Each structure stands twice: as structure tokens, then as C-alpha cells.
Amino acid sequence: MAKDYKTVLSNAKDEFVEKRSRFIGYCKPVTCEQEAVDFINEKRSEHWNATHNVYAYSLRxxxxxRYSDDGEPSGTAGMPCLDVIVKNEIYDVCVVVTRYFGGVLLGTGGxxxxxxxxxxxxxxxxxxxxxQNCLVCSARCTYNQYGKVSALVTDNGGAVDDTVYEGDVLIKFHISPDLIxxxxxxxxxxxxGEVQAVSDEEKYYAVEV
Known part of the structure; x- marks a missing residue:
């Protein structure tokens, strides 16, 4: 069975100013090293005039x-970025922190x-x-059974993805393998004994942490 893991949902950025230095944090979900490298190069190009474009990424x-201090003193930039990613157990993610120096030295700890x-x-x-690794399932029932069956699916940890209304009702849902x-x-x-859920594949679904 595939293992659950944490990642990020979408591209995003945020920024702050520390002693007149502007720091811009960028984050992107990536699935391979080339995607991470492309993202890093994109930010380096976008911020060609920045003092530093520090990065870190982690792939399942x-x-x-990998990480880079990009000219900052060794151990003060890239490794701290990677440490945050690793301590939060996040994978398939790339972070670039861009710095525009504001004239005031922050020191190693800063x-x-x-x-x-x-x-x-x-x-x-x-x-x-x-x-979360889930079973992709379906359950077929009559219209009279539909309310009861759909409620049981959600009450027992499943999430309904689609419902097909034909001569009978086909409920499509996903659920953790240990709950089926x-x-x-x-x-x-x-x-x-008339209704049973069947599954023919496993797939990852995003669940908010």
C-alpha cells in the first residue's frame, strides 16, 4: 500500500521586511528535480537584480x-530553508526565498x-x-436505497466524488483502505446484502492538514 505524505496545494508567495531587507518567499509543488530547477531559474530570472535567491527542495x-545559500554565509540560508521543509515532513515541494539587501547586516542568527x-x-x-492514499470505489443501489447508502458512505469515512442517476444509482467515492x-x-x-462497494484502483487525494 502506498504511503500517505504531506505536500503543498498550489503556487504561492508571501513576503516581509527585516531591518530594511525585503524577503520574498515563493513555494511551488513539484514532482521531479527538473521542475524544481525550472522554478528556481524562473525566480532567478524574475529577480535578476536581487541580492540573493536562496532555494531548497525535497522530493519523494x-x-x-537540495539547497543553496546563493552567496549568503554557509549554513545561514539554504539549510534553514530545507530544515523547515524537513521538520514539517513536506515532500514534492520547492521554495525560493529572494532577498533584497536593505543595508543593515542581520548576523548569522538573524x-x-x-x-x-x-x-x-x-x-x-x-x-x-x-x-492520502485511498481506494477509488463505487456502489450501485436502487433509488429507495440511495439515501441510506450515501449516508453510510460518508458516515464511515468515505467522500462522495460523483453520483450517476440511471435505471439505478451509482455512487462514486473514495475511502481509506483500512475503512472499506x-x-x-x-x-x-x-x-x-444487496449493496457492496467495489474498488479497482488506488489514488492520492488531498486532505487539509
């Missing part, structure tokens, strides 16, 4: 983790805090979600 495939904060606000803006047997038992009890 191959458990790849840089670590600033880049960590830039990463955090970017992740929050992109919305962290749990990608309990659901089928309750469907059987409620319909004298």
Missing part, C-alpha cells in the same frame, strides 16, 4: 533534498531566522495538505 522520488521565516510563510501561503471492510459490513447489514 529518490528521497532527494539570517537563519529570516530565511526560516521566509520558508514558513511561503509554505503556509501554498497551503500544506496531506496526500467496515463500510461493506454496514452496507450489507443495511441492505440485506
Amino acid at each position: 522520488e529518490g528521497n532527494i533534498k 539570517l537563519v531566522r529570516a530565511y526560516s521565516h521566509g520558508t514558513k510563510i511561503a509554505l503556509d501561503a501554498a497551503k500544506i495538505v496531506k496526500m 471492510s467496515q463500510l461493506n459490513k454496514r452496507l450489507a447489514d443495511a441492505t440485506s
Whole structure:
């Protein structure tokens, strides 16, 4: 069975000013290293006149983790960005924190805090979600059974994706694999064994954290 994991829902950015330095945190969901590199290069091009374009990314495939200080003192920028990603157990994500220097030195601790904060606000803006591995299911029932069956699906942890009304009713839904047997038992009890959920594939669905 595939493992659940956390990622981000969408592209996003947020920014703040620390001692006149402007920090812009960008975040994007990515599925491979090339997508991460393309995103980093896009931000470097967009902010060609910035003092630094620091990045960090983490990928599930191959458990790849990379970062760059982009000219900041070693260990004060890229690693703090990656630390935020790793500590939150987020995968398939790339963060770029752009800095426009404001003339006031922040010091080692100040840089670590600033880049960590830039990463955090970017992740929050992109919305962290749990990608839950679910069974893609369907249950066919009569119109008289429909209300009872659909209620049992949702009451037992399923989420209805579509309902097809034909000669009978086909309810399409997804559910965690460890909940399907309990659901089928309750469907059987409620319909004298006439209705059972069937599944032919597994798929990831985003659930808000």
C-alpha cells in the first residue's frame, strides 16, 4: 500500500521586511528535480537584480533534498530553508526565498531566522495538505436505497466524488483502505446484502492538514 505524505496545494508567495531587507518567499509543488530547477531559474530570472535567491527542495522520488545559500554565509540560508521543509515532513515541494539587501547586516542568527521565516510563510501561503492514499470505489443501489447508502458512505469515512442517476444509482467515492471492510459490513447489514462497494484502483487525494 502506498504511503500517505504531506505536500503543498498550489503556487504561492508571501513576503516581509527585516531591518530594511525585503524577503520574498515563493513555494511551488513539484514532482521531479527538473521542475524544481525550472522554478528556481524562473525566480532567478524574475529577480535578476536581487541580492540573493536562496532555494531548497525535497522530493519523494529518490528521497532527494537540495539547497543553496546563493552567496549568503554557509549554513545561514539554504539549510534553514530545507530544515523547515524537513521538520514539517513536506515532500514534492520547492521554495525560493529572494532577498533584497536593505543595508543593515542581520548576523548569522538573524539570517537563519529570516530565511526560516521566509520558508514558513511561503509554505503556509501554498497551503500544506496531506496526500492520502485511498481506494477509488463505487456502489450501485436502487433509488429507495440511495439515501441510506450515501449516508453510510460518508458516515464511515468515505467522500462522495460523483453520483450517476440511471435505471439505478451509482455512487462514486473514495475511502481509506483500512475503512472499506467496515463500510461493506454496514452496507450489507443495511441492505440485506444487496449493496457492496467495489474498488479497482488506488489514488492520492488531498486532505487539509
